[in-house]
Amino acid sequence: MGAMRTKNVADEVTRAALELFSTRGYANTSVQQIVEAAGVTKGAMYHYFTSKDDLLFAIYERMLSLQKSRLDEITARGGPAEEVLRAVCVDVMETSIEFLPEGTVFFRSVHMLSEDRQKEVTRRRREYNDQFAAIVERGQASGVFRDDVPMAVLIAHFFSDVHYLSHWYRPEGPETKTEVAQQVTDLFLRSIRKET
Amino acid sequence: MGAMRTKNVADEVTRAALELFSTRGYANTSVQQIVEAAGVTKGAMYHYFTSKDDLLFAIYERMLSLQKSRLDEITARGGPAEEVLRAVCVDVMETSIEFLPEGTVFFRSVHMLSEDRQKEVTRRRREYNDQFAAIVERGQASGVFRDDVPMAVLIAHFFSDVHYLSHWYRPEGPETKTEVAQQVTDLFLRSIRKET
Amino acid sequence: MGAMRTKNVADEVTRAALELFSTRGYANTSVQQIVEAAGVTKGAMYHYFTSKDDLLFAIYERMLSLQKSRLDEITARGGPAEEVLRAVCVDVMETSIEFLPEGTVFFRSVHMLSEDRQKEVTRRRREYNDQFAAIVERGQASGVFRDDVPMAVLIAHFFSDVHYLSHWYRPEGPETKTEVAQQVTDLFLRSIRKET
Amino acid sequence: MGAMRTKNVADEVTRAALELFSTRGYANTSVQQIVEAAGVTKGAMYHYFTSKDDLLFAIYERMLSLQKSRLDEITARGGPAEEVLRAVCVDVMETSIEFLPEGTVFFRSVHMLSEDRQKEVTRRRREYNDQFAAIVERGQASGVFRDDVPMAVLIAHFFSDVHYLSHWYRPEGPETKTEVAQQVTDLFLRSIRKET
DNA sequence: TATGAATGAGTTTTCATTCAT
DNA sequence: TATGAATGAAAACTCATTCAT
Numbered sequence: 001m002g003a004m005r006t007k008n009v010a011d012e013v014t015r016a017a018l019e020l021f022s023t024r025g026y027a028n029t030s031v032q033q034i035v036e037a038a039g040v041t042k043g044a045m046y047h048y049f050t051s052k053d054d055l056l057f058a059i060y061e062r063m064l065s066l067q068k069s070r071l072d073e074i075t076a077r078g079g080p081a082e083e084v085l086r087a088v089c090v091d092v093m094e095t096s097i098e099f100l101p102e103g104t105v106f107f108r109s110v111h112m113l114s115e116d117r118q119k120e121v122t123r124r125r126r127e128y129n130d131q132f133a134a135i136v137e138r139g140q141a142s143g144v145f146r147d148d149v150p151m152a153v154l155i156a157h158f159f160s161d162v163h164y165l166s167h168w169y170r171p172e173g174p175e176t177k178t179e180v181a182q183q184v185t186d187l188f189l190r191s192i193r194k195e196t
Numbered sequence: 197m198g199a200m201r202t203k204n205v206a207d208e209v210t211r212a213a214l215e216l217f218s219t220r221g222y223a224n225t226s227v228q229q230i231v232e233a234a235g236v237t238k239g240a241m242y243h244y245f246t247s248k249d250d251l252l253f254a255i256y257e258r259m260l261s262l263q264k265s266r267l268d269e270i271t272a273r274g275g276p277a278e279e280v281l282r283a284v285c286v287d288v289m290e291t292s293i294e295f296l297p298e299g300t301v302f303f304r305s306v307h308m309l310s311e312d313r314q315k316e317v318t319r320r321r322r323e324y325n326d327q328f329a330a331i332v333e334r335g336q337a338s339g340v341f342r343d344d345v346p347m348a349v350l351i352a353h354f355f356s357d358v359h360y361l362s363h364w365y366r367p368e369g370p371e372t373k374t375e376v377a378q379q380v381t382d383l384f385l386r387s388i389r390k391e392t
Numbered sequence: 393m394g395a396m397r398t399k400n401v402a403d404e405v406t407r408a409a410l411e412l413f414s415t416r417g418y419a420n421t422s423v424q425q426i427v428e429a430a431g432v433t434k435g436a437m438y439h440y441f442t443s444k445d446d447l448l449f450a451i452y453e454r455m456l457s458l459q460k461s462r463l464d465e466i467t468a469r470g471g472p473a474e475e476v477l478r479a480v481c482v483d484v485m486e487t488s489i490e491f492l493p494e495g496t497v498f499f500r501s502v503h504m505l506s507e508d509r510q511k512e513v514t515r516r517r518r519e520y521n522d523q524f525a526a527i528v529e530r531g532q533a534s535g536v537f538r539d540d541v542p543m544a545v546l547i548a549h550f551f552s553d554v555h556y557l558s559h560w561y562r563p564e565g566p567e568t569k570t571e572v573a574q575q576v577t578d579l580f581l582r583s584i585r586k587e588t
Numbered sequence: 589m590g591a592m593r594t595k596n597v598a599d600e601v602t603r604a605a606l607e608l609f610s611t612r613g614y615a616n617t618s619v620q621q622i623v624e625a626a627g628v629t630k631g632a633m634y635h636y637f638t639s640k641d642d643l644l645f646a647i648y649e650r651m652l653s654l655q656k657s658r659l660d661e662i663t664a665r666g667g668p669a670e671e672v673l674r675a676v677c678v679d680v681m682e683t684s685i686e687f688l689p690e691g692t693v694f695f696r697s698v699h700m701l702s703e704d705r706q707k708e709v710t711r712r713r714r715e716y717n718d719q720f721a722a723i724v725e726r727g728q729a730s731g732v733f734r735d736d737v738p739m740a741v742l743i744a745h746f747f748s749d750v751h752y753l754s755h756w757y758r759p760e761g762p763e764t765k766t767e768v769a770q771q772v773t774d775l776f777l778r779s780i781r782k783e784t
Numbered sequence: 785t786a787t788g789a790a791t792g793a794g795t796t797t798t799c800a801t802t803c804a805t
Numbered sequence: 806t807a808t809g810a811a812t813g814a815a816a817a818c819t820c821a822t823t824c825a826t
């Protein structure tokens with residue numbers, strides 16, 4: 001008893017949209033295709049989402065919230081900068097692999113969002129980046145990270161790996177998500193550690 | 197003779213398409229907008245390009261050819277693996293900065309190409325990656341590069357930086373293209389060099 | 393007892409519909425907007441009105457009944473034709489100004505009613521016109537009103553003023569409703585009075 | 589030879605739109621119905637008109653221009669105020685009868701125009717009214733028209749008749765357009781003439 | 785080579801109304 | 806009485822592409 005018999009309309013639609021947006025692209029997916037894949041009617045969909053754009057933003061919203069909360073959690077635990085940074089990097093990579101379709105959509109379709117929402121996404125990503133940068137700065141202050149490379153370059157050097165995952169990583173491939181997360185984090189940390 | 201009096205239609209269209217695709221996105225750009233921006237008529241455009249897709253592919257074609265020829269040229273010069281790899285990396289970064297709009301389109305719009313052309317692009321990028329991997333392998337064989345990380349990860353770790361450029365680099369920003377190219381290449385090489 | 397605790401649903405809906413229909417137009421007003429403005433739910437509204445059309449007709453019904461009853465009342469009082477006609481004209485003008493939003497809807501949206509109801513409205517307006525015409529005829533018979541102009545023209549000449557009110561009269565403007573009612577009635581009576 | 593074989597798309601569409609808007613109303617007429625009645629495709633229609641609203645405005649534009657040019661022409665001829673006013677009134681009435689469908693749409697559907705265009709229509713109608721008022725003022729100055737009634741009321745008293753035509757006049761009815769124009773103009777002039 | 789009117793299938797969105805609860 | 810999720814038909818509009826000239 002208590003089992004949810006009725007699949008929630010909003011959930012089914014979101015799921016179908018994610019699947020289609022990530023495989024065919026936002027512009028190549030029609031609302032018709034989404035509702036068919038979700039097994040609901042167009043009217044029902046528009047009862048929960050005000051537009052196709054709204055559906056896209058829901059995916060962004062979810063990713064942004066998730067990333068933010070995980071970053072908060074890890075930084076809250078405290079510890080030496082390098083240790084925290086390592087934990088953050090591994091976690092971001094792992095999470096990004098778990099949410100690979102979301103990532104595909106995330107990086108590919110920002111420009112399809114309404115202008116206001118693009119700004120909102122940019123704002124929240126900047127917030128996230130600043131928080132990330134603060135950890136690196138702490139490491140620089142304590143002498144473990146190099147400071148002869150602009151912060152922007154360092155940040156980009158790491159997030160490019162996150163970004164790129166959906167372009168090459170295949171879950172069915174030889175590397176597990178944990179291995180890849182560790183390996184990439186190692187490469188990154190090695191490159192920014194102050195040489196002794 | 198030889199004086200180019202008439203602006204070439206195909207060139208003007210390609211230029212306008214690149215500009216619009218990179219700023220507004222392929223799907224958000226209509227053929228009408230392209231021909232208006234190019235100052236030609238629709239009929240004229242369709243005389244030179246068979247479809248909107250064709251226009252998009254022209255941008256890919258140009259990028260792929262350019263990258264290939266530069267890689268060929270540098271590898272042809274020969275030299276120690278690390279030296280060659282450094283030259284290749286710096287060159288790719290610099291070229292990618294010079295062709296930033298092309299890069300924006302390149303990474304954002306592959307899924308908008310016809311299936312056949314997507315395969316063609318994939319094939320040529322794989323070719324390029326293999327050539328790049330060969331240099332890394334040579335360095336591994338000669339003991340200068342580490343071999344405890346899968347090649348796929350190493351490759352991705354570098355190309356992610358190339359890819360990510362259009363997401364963060366601004367020509368009007370503080371860093372010159374040469375600086376960034378050097379810095380990123382340093383970070384990359386430091387991370388893959390065998391520790392002594 | 394007697395305290396009206398609950399705002400009547402039907403009244404609130406009618407009030408909101410009138411407001412919206414008169415400002416935005418019937419076609420530009422959605423049922424959703426009406427129920428929101430009325431502070432009720434869609435289900436509640438459909439409990440009292442069978443359709444949006446029904447809501448529109450309620451406005452007509454109210455106006456037609458009101459006009460009819462006032463005309464009946466005035467004619468019942470009797471008196472010389474010119475005196476009666478003057479009273480009727482002044483009253484119609486004043487009432488129309490008091491119910492300006494209703495008038496806006498009344499004259500603008502007949503064609504949005506169902507065919508049956510359009511006929512019903514036409515029927516009752518004809519009835520009203522005939523009663524009005526009877527007064528004029530009485531005045532013609534007694535020699536105070538001219539009879540060299542077709543009755544249809546005379547009638548139209550007056551009702552056009554009533555009709556037009558919502559197009560130019562502004563309650564916040566310089567003229568009071570009584571002044572305008574008197575002035576227009578004077579103009580009308582002067583034009584139909586038999587010259588001596 | 590020389591006969592226009594090809595019915596112009598824009599003309600056919602305008603004609604069909606006028607017919608449908610005047611009989612069924614703007615909101616009750618779909619673009620589909622218009623293009624079917626005009627015998628053209630939707631795409632062709634949108635080649636000439638940017639929106640359904642555009643189609644509606646075309647009708648307004650035509651009416652406003654026509655009225656303006658006729659008023660200009662008559663006032664340009666000059667003469668005593670009463671004579672000019674009579675000519676203007678008769679002409680407006682006659683023209684309005686000739687363009688009865690346009691009038692129906694004109695007075696019924698202003699609120700369906702985009703806000704900008706509503707303002708444009710208001711502006712041009714005010715211009716027209718001012719020009720009309722100037723004639724009345726001249727007559728007041730020369731002592732032939734009464735000045736004990738606000739100008740706004742006088743103006744409204746006449747234009748209400750113009751407005752109302754489409755609500756009662758039927759070309760197939762007993763009165764010819766010339767008769768009605770004369771009769772209504774007489775009624776109006778009688779009511780505003782200064783009593784002696 | 786080049787024009788630009790025309791096509792027609794497709795798009796997103798709206799909305800009055802119904803109905804299980 | 807009242808809810809509000811869901812329906813389904815229709816709406817306006819877009820746009821890559823074609824083709825007679």
